[in-house]
Amino acid sequence: MNIDIKKIVWTITLIGLSNVYGQKKYTADWESIDSRPVPEWFTSAKFGIFIHWGVYSVPSWAPVGKEYDVYSKYAEWYWKRLVDDTTNVGAAFRAHHLATYGPGFKYPDFANQFKAELFKPDQWAALFAASGAKYVVLTSKHHEGFTLWPSAQSWNWNSMDVGPHRDLAGDLMKAVKAKGLKMGYYYSLYEWFNPLYHADINRYVNEHMLPQMKDLVTRYKPDILWTDGEWEAPSSTWKSTEFLSWLYNDSPVKDVIAVNDRWGKETRGHHGGYYTTEYDLIDKDNAKDKKITHPWEECRGIGGSFGLNRNENLEQYSTADELIKLLIEKVSKGGNLLLDIGPAADGTIPVIMQQRLTDMGKWLKINGEAIYDSGTWDNAPPQKDSGLYFTRNGNTLYVLCTGYPANPIVVSHVRRPKRVTLLGIPTTIAAEYKHGTLTIRPPLAAQPDTVTAFVIKIENTL
Numbered sequence: 001m002n003i004d005i006k007k008i009v010w011t012i013t014l015i016g017l018s019n020v021y022g023q024k025k026y027t028a029d030w031e032s033i034d035s036r037p038v039p040e041w042f043t044s045a046k047f048g049i050f051i052h053w054g055v056y057s058v059p060s061w062a063p064v065g066k067e068y069d070v071y072s073k074y075a076e077w078y079w080k081r082l083v084d085d086t087t088n089v090g091a092a093f094r095a096h097h098l099a100t101y102g103p104g105f106k107y108p109d110f111a112n113q114f115k116a117e118l119f120k121p122d123q124w125a126a127l128f129a130a131s132g133a134k135y136v137v138l139t140s141k142h143h144e145g146f147t148l149w150p151s152a153q154s155w156n157w158n159s160m161d162v163g164p165h166r167d168l169a170g171d172l173m174k175a176v177k178a179k180g181l182k183m184g185y186y187y188s189l190y191e192w193f194n195p196l197y198h199a200d201i202n203r204y205v206n207e208h209m210l211p212q213m214k215d216l217v218t219r220y221k222p223d224i225l226w227t228d229g230e231w232e233a234p235s236s237t238w239k240s241t242e243f244l245s246w247l248y249n250d251s252p253v254k255d256v257i258a259v260n261d262r263w264g265k266e267t268r269g270h271h272g273g274y275y276t277t278e279y280d281l282i283d284k285d286n287a288k289d290k291k292i293t294h295p296w297e298e299c300r301g302i303g304g305s306f307g308l309n310r311n312e313n314l315e316q317y318s319t320a321d322e323l324i325k326l327l328i329e330k331v332s333k334g335g336n337l338l339l340d341i342g343p344a345a346d347g348t349i350p351v352i353m354q355q356r357l358t359d360m361g362k363w364l365k366i367n368g369e370a371i372y373d374s375g376t377w378d379n380a381p382p383q384k385d386s387g388l389y390f391t392r393n394g395n396t397l398y399v400l401c402t403g404y405p406a407n408p409i410v411v412s413h414v415r416r417p418k419r420v421t422l423l424g425i426p427t428t429i430a431a432e433y434k435h436g437t438l439t440i441r442p443p444l445a446a447q448p449d450t451v452t453a454f455v456i457k458i459e460n461t462l
Helices: 005-020 028-035 040-045 075-086 086-101 107-113 121-130 167-177 195-199 201-220 240-249 320-332 350-369
Strands: 047-051 135-139 181-190 224-228 274-279 296-301 335-341 388-393 397-402 409-412 419-422 425-428 431-434 437-440 453-459
Touching: 028 240, 040 335, 047 296, 047 350, 075 086, 075 107, 075 135, 086 167, 107 320, 121 167, 135 167, 135 224, 167 181, 167 201, 181 201, 181 425, 195 201, 201 224, 201 240, 296 320, 320 350, 320 388, 335 350, 350 388, 350 397, 350 453, 397 409
Parallel strands: 047 135, 047 335, 135 181, 181 224, 274 296, 296 335
Antiparallel strands: 388 397, 397 453, 409 437, 419 425, 419 453, 431 437
């Protein structure tokens, strides 16, 4: 019996390479699609920038106040609220629109005012890099149907034909990639007022949505495809598994792209890629207080809206401390934070948003090792209301303090550490170890209401 050892070795090598580079063939069913791992780069990145920018950035208005729920404050829903919202929310939008623009001004008239004349993608990318974010997600098309690239399916309702006369999605992709960040796109499956969508959803999917998504993927080769608007129909109507099998098997980004879970009204928190929460509202496993074992991501704005809302004041915006604490909370529970900004119609990013991102970047420059590439710690004590959060990287444990602890920090189920330090200040911190329990006395700091979060690093303790 002749055995060709070289052939056997080469066959084994090919099988190994196939597994490494994701060459498994995925079939158009959720069992197969869900077996595809979320790319490791995504779970390591932890912090991304969301961008809501479109025709809605011209009126850039939504009501504010405690009498309105979270969704009512989304300025990017301006057209929908204006036309067919019969609640008090819609009444607020219509009253503002009538007083500001008059009775004859229709939403599509805003498109010519969406000029992006001050848009400098290199400046945007530099800000995102300085923020410490590792990936960016731009709204390529929101529910209004206006695309930020020259889509053949959205003739005369895209940024090349109307308004900026520019490929906004492509220009930002180039700038962000040049900074070494991952870049992807938000894409709405449905469109509020597309006549084909209302006349024949199957034709809409086959002739409009699927070709448009494939064009977006093949043209720009994004690292993320962040779908939305899935709640209107089941995934079978959207042909989601068919599209995802193409994306994973045959697209130019099949090995690296990350997708979310918004692929049909039954899929969120169940199918697709990573799970998504939104202002802690869409929350399969109560992500505010619990750890989710599946890769997941929380998205929200710096204020109460995703798209720019000029009706918001300083009180509606989270402080830099609050945003840092939010990042800490989500990462300690195994998630990512996708923090949204809403640029103005002229292409400028509001200064307050720039300031918040810059402050987060300064904090991450010192404390990022407790965030990036980190994992959760199974033995972490209850974190709710304690102000203490835990992440780990290998045998190193990090205690992320969102305020100055009133008492010594007690960490149990650990071994004697090699060293305990404060990130940014390598001086050893006083700590006592006894019978598997470490008691740490934090360094002196300012009063609790003025303290920015700090991180204690416990080396070689797990």
